[in-house]
Amino acid sequence: MPGRYLGPAVTTSSGEGKVPSTSISTGGMATESVIETDTLTKRYGKQLAVDQLSLTVPAGSVFGFLGPNGSGKTTTIRMLMGLIEPTSGRARVLGRPMPRDTRSVLPHVGALIEGPALYGFLSGRDNLLRYDAADPTADPRTRRARAESALDRVGLTAAAGKKAKAYSLGMKQRLGLAAALLQPRRLLVLDEPTNGLDPQGMREIRALIRELASEGTTVFLSSHLLDEIEQVCTHAAVMAQGRLITQGPVAELAAGARGRLVVTTPDTGDAARVLKELGVTDLVVTEDRVTGEPPGAETGMDLAELNAALVGAGVRVRGFGVERASLEDAFVALTGEGFDVAG
């Protein structure tokens, strides 16, 4: 599918309707949430693509928008960028209503949606120069310097003279990011930025995202890869079938599904009895293992005490630990289903 790059090129060629950038709050006046939606809904005929979505993306976060294919991520991003009208509900980006204020908002937003649209017969550098030239606010005198700096940013300086059609998928993706970075942005919106990349390409894009975030750019990225979200995001929202399942700091989402206590022992009956007395719940006994939910922090019971109690009761403990809870555990716990990672 041909991708599209959304930057100055899709804002306006006339500059009409543009408001001075100072009217979008910056610095000390920064809006606390960079993206905010309220019961945002999009219906295609009978198909509810996005269903009453209320999302809050805090300023300065790397926000992962997670969900299996078809869960409504791209439709949401299209509404946020003012490309399609919601059926109902509201969306604000950088404090402004969308799509009403698309023209004044988009110059502050770098977006990479479904891969960049590139001219294959032009070099990477010339593609960037074209993008820059399409931005009515970009000073032509500093165009080259901007392009070089963006190429450097994404590690494409050495390949800048090559025709874009000779670029690997990862290089094309990086060139798309370079286009989004021609101007300083307050928000980057990236739709599946590592889709189709090899592991090395994925690492490079993730490193770049972290770097941009460390400079204060809020990054909103969609992904169907749980481990990607865990690796780069500070916050996440989980979508399934057009609905928001949960949102919040990644650490809290993962902590919501606490790891299970796992005791390996030949004395499973005694172990289960002792653990139950000490407040471990949801006990499951298999041949040589007892697992359960460890007591909460409020009980004051720590793992060392559990272990000591088992040993004190004569249980032969061969293994003792807590399986790490992941965002995947949280997702499964919330939806009762696994993650379809195909595609």
Ligand SMILES: Nc1ncnc2c1ncn2[C@@H]1O[C@H](COP(=O)(O)OP(=O)(O)OP(=O)(O)O)[C@@H](O)[C@H]1O
């Ligand atoms: N233009 C459209 N017309 C009709 N149905 C659509 C349209 N765009 C999306 N849909 C449907 O809306 C639902 C959500 O699609 P959407 O592309 O937003 O999901 P997604 O989470 O981004 O998935 P993917 O990663 O596959 O793009 C899907 O069932 C899709 O078939």
